[in-house]
Amino acid sequence: MRHAILVCLKDLRQRLRDRTAILTAIGAPLALTALMGFALGGSHGGSGMRLCIADLDHSEQSDAFAGFVERPSLQGKVAVEPVNSVLAAERMIEGHQAECAVVMRPGFAQALASGNQPSVEILAARGEDFAMLATRGLLRDFMSRAAMPRRRMTPEVVPRSAGGQMRVVDFFAASMTVLFLNFGVLSGVRALQAEVDSRTVVRLIASPAQPYVIVAGKFAALLVIGLAQMGTMIAATSLLFGTRWGNALPTAALMFTSVLMAIGLTAFLMSLAGNAEQGNALAAMVITLLSIVGGQFLPPQGLPDIFETLTRLTPNGQAFLGFIDLSAAGAHGSMLTIAQPLAVTAIVGLSAITLAGLRARTTLRRMA
Amino acid sequence: MTTTEPSAPTLVVRGLSKSFGARVAVAGIGFSIAAGEIYGLLGPNGAGKTTSISMIAGILARDSGEITIDGIDIDTGPAARALIGIVPQPITLYLDLTARENLDFWGRMYDLSGAPLREAIHSALDAVGLTRRADDIVGTYSGGMQRRLNLACGILHRPKLLILDEPTVGVDPQSRSAIFDLVERLRDDGTAILYTTHYMEEAERLCARIGIIDSGRLIAEGTRAELVTNLGQDTRIEIGVGRGDSLERAQRIVSALEGVQLATVENHHLHVVADRGANRLPAMLTALLNTGIAAESVRVAEPNLEDVFLRMTGRALRD
Numbered sequence: 111m112r113h114a115i116l117v118c119l120k121d122l123r124q125r126l127r128d129r130t131a132i133l134t135a136i137g138a139p140l141a142l143t144a145l146m147g148f149a150l151g152g153s154h155g156g157s158g159m160r161l162c163i164a165d166l167d168h169s170e171q172s173d174a175f176a177g178f179v180e181r182p183s184l185q186g187k188v189a190v191e192p193v194n195s196v197l198a199a200e201r202m203i204e205g206h207q208a209e210c211a212v213v214m215r216p217g218f219a220q221a222l223a224s225g226n227q228p229s230v231e232i233l234a235a236r237g238e239d240f241a242m243l244a245t246r247g248l249l250r251d252f253m254s255r256a257a258m259p260r261r262r263m264t265p266e267v268v269p270r271s272a273g274g275q276m277r278v279v280d281f282f283a284a285s286m287t288v289l290f291l292n293f294g295v296l297s298g299v300r301a302l303q304a305e306v307d308s309r310t311v312v313r314l315i316a317s318p319a320q321p322y323v324i325v326a327g328k329f330a331a332l333l334v335i336g337l338a339q340m341g342t343m344i345a346a347t348s349l350l351f352g353t354r355w356g357n358a359l360p361t362a363a364l365m366f367t368s369v370l371m372a373i374g375l376t377a378f379l380m381s382l383a384g385n386a387e388q389g390n391a392l393a394a395m396v397i398t399l400l401s402i403v404g405g406q407f408l409p410p411q412g413l414p415d416i417f418e419t420l421t422r423l424t425p426n427g428q429a430f431l432g433f434i435d436l437s438a439a440g441a442h443g444s445m446l447t448i449a450q451p452l453a454v455t456a457i458v459g460l461s462a463i464t465l466a467g468l469r470a471r472t473t474l475r476r477m478a
Numbered sequence: 479m480t481t482t483e484p485s486a487p488t489l490v491v492r493g494l495s496k497s498f499g500a501r502v503a504v505a506g507i508g509f510s511i512a513a514g515e516i517y518g519l520l521g522p523n524g525a526g527k528t529t530s531i532s533m534i535a536g537i538l539a540r541d542s543g544e545i546t547i548d549g550i551d552i553d554t555g556p557a558a559r560a561l562i563g564i565v566p567q568p569i570t571l572y573l574d575l576t577a578r579e580n581l582d583f584w585g586r587m588y589d590l591s592g593a594p595l596r597e598a599i600h601s602a603l604d605a606v607g608l609t610r611r612a613d614d615i616v617g618t619y620s621g622g623m624q625r626r627l628n629l630a631c632g633i634l635h636r637p638k639l640l641i642l643d644e645p646t647v648g649v650d651p652q653s654r655s656a657i658f659d660l661v662e663r664l665r666d667d668g669t670a671i672l673y674t675t676h677y678m679e680e681a682e683r684l685c686a687r688i689g690i691i692d693s694g695r696l697i698a699e700g701t702r703a704e705l706v707t708n709l710g711q712d713t714r715i716e717i718g719v720g721r722g723d724s725l726e727r728a729q730r731i732v733s734a735l736e737g738v739q740l741a742t743v744e745n746h747h748l749h750v751v752a753d754r755g756a757n758r759l760p761a762m763l764t765a766l767l768n769t770g771i772a773a774e775s776v777r778v779a780e781p782n783l784e785d786v787f788l789r790m791t792g793r794a795l796r797d
Contacts, residue, residue, distance in 0.1 A: 317587040318556035
């Protein structure tokens with residue numbers, strides 16, 4: 111135990127001395143959260159989104175859209191203003207009385223029923239890109255439910271970008287925290303590989319410490335790095351941007367499994383490479399790819415449906431959606447709210463750590 | 479060279495073997511090192527030195543054989559490893575920490591703490607002449623300074639057995655001399671030292687006994703005098719005959735003469751090992767002259783470890 115603590119403290123001391131890594135772990139995600147949050151959030155900020163609906167179809171289906179947007183779970187997040195013409199919708203937007211407008215042309219319901227592309231448009235005020243993405247998400251959700259009745263059986267999807275509790279800056283706080291968690295942990299894993307490359311690990315194995323104790327110390331250091339980074343990000347975004355992360359206990363649990371996932375993922379990728387430099391490049395490439403697919407740069411609701419499915423297929427996407435769900439659930443968030451993200455991140459993390467460990471053992475045997 | 483009287487063996491190795499798949503890396507080697515003795519393990523690259531050292535240090539599992547350190551089986555793990563100090567050939571230091579932080583970490587890993595640790599760090603820094611730079615980041619050190627600190631990390635806990643794997647590779651003469659002095663002091667203090675090197679003069683200066691390893695086997699062992707005596711009446715002759723074509727022709731001519739054991743070309747000179755070589759020198763020079771090669775210089779010397787090594791393995795030590 112004493113040796114494990116010594117190894118852990120030594121590793122932490124080395125990481126703290128690496129200012130670039132600290133900047134990458136904390137400074138960069140905070141700066142990006144602020145930059146992207148406020149750039150895409152525009153003047154809309156944190157208040158509820160104002161949405162014009164111009165129903166020119168006057169059908170049962172088009173009328174239902176207003177009810178869909180005004181449902182109880184969106185109360186206070188989306189304010190609907192019905193208008194009777196495209197011109198009226200445009201005036202509302204130009205007069206800063208609404209951020210977005212949905213125009214449902216005649217034939218909307220018929221096209222929906224026949225499986226054709228319905229005639230519908232979204233108008234958005236200049237600079238309200240994020241509101242437009244949110245409206246697009248709502249409309250797509252509505253249309254997919256209306257066109258495929260069986261999907262009405264699926265649980266209600268909480269709109270993640272419709273203003274109100276979940277603001278743009280909150281979205282990016284969660285996405286950047288998960289994204290840079292991987293990069294922060296990667297710098298620690300890279301240092302482990304560097305220890306193998308420089309053969310200081312030979313001296314460690316030759317010391318009286320048992321090999322499993324050395325591994326435990328190094329794993330503990332990575333865990334501390336990951337948890338400290340996430341904790342700092344959560345505290346900083348709460349203080350600087352007023353981000354609400356949800357209930358403490360499930361948030362802490364998801365933090366833990368997300369760190370496990372990040373350690374496993376980066377360690378496994380590093381173990382596939384020949385040295386620290388190659389491993390760093392490979393892991394950075396995969397992390398970036400997973401982050402793009404995992405919807406951490408744009409909300410999946412604003413993109414084609416396939417992206418939302420892909421988000422759920424990536425472990426980092428699961429972690430990210432878990433944090434978003436917890437934030438949206440507010441005081442009602444519990445372990446059950448994030449059961450799937452918790453399970454996926456924990457299983458992926460532990461599996462990848464096991465694989466990386468097996469590969470590392472082979473490498474060390476070859477090296478000795 | 480001053481040596482203390484060898485006492486009970488600190489390191490005993492018997493029948494040590496290791497294979498990697500079908501390749502036999504070490505084939506049943508055995509030797510012992512007494513307290514206060516420096517044992518040189520010499521061999522060309524790939525001979526099995528590093529594999530042997532790794533097994534002795536408890537880093538690599540062996541296939542068969544026994545290793546005891548001060549009577550403790552290496553398989554006991556931490557207890558035996560605590561008695562060993564290892565100085566690997568690469569610089570195994572944390573370059574982003576200071577020298578003091580490196581020593582503090584390694585000292586604690588060997589269960590030192592408090593005043594004894596502070597004293598050990600002070601002594602080690604003093605021994606390698608790095609006291610004034612103790613709080614500088616190691617990455618800012620010169621290669622020689624890093625090499626000295628590499629050694630300091632291995633001796634901090636005053637091991638019974640110190641394993642030095644080519645500790646002077648790439649260091650300046652000043653640092654090399656400092657390392658020699660320190661190794662001799664450790665020997666005088668009773669440390670058993672296993673020393674590998676590619677530099678024959680180091681082995682001749684430091685090692686009381688030498689083992690020559692080749693293809694995983696210990697092919698010769700003894701003191702310098704014993705090894706050289708085993709060469710018989712062989713004499714080493716160095717003949718300067720100019721460069722290029724004449725050098726290679728001279729090698730062919732001399733190799734064919736009676737009594738010549740070995741003729742090699744090194745540093746633009748012909749090196750010949752021959753039985754009673756001084757007596758055969760006139761015949762060599764005549765044979766060369768008859769083919770139009772005039773010797774520019776001739777030097778006759780008693781055989782040294784380099785000759786022993788060459789004779790035993792057919793290769794120069796640095797091959």
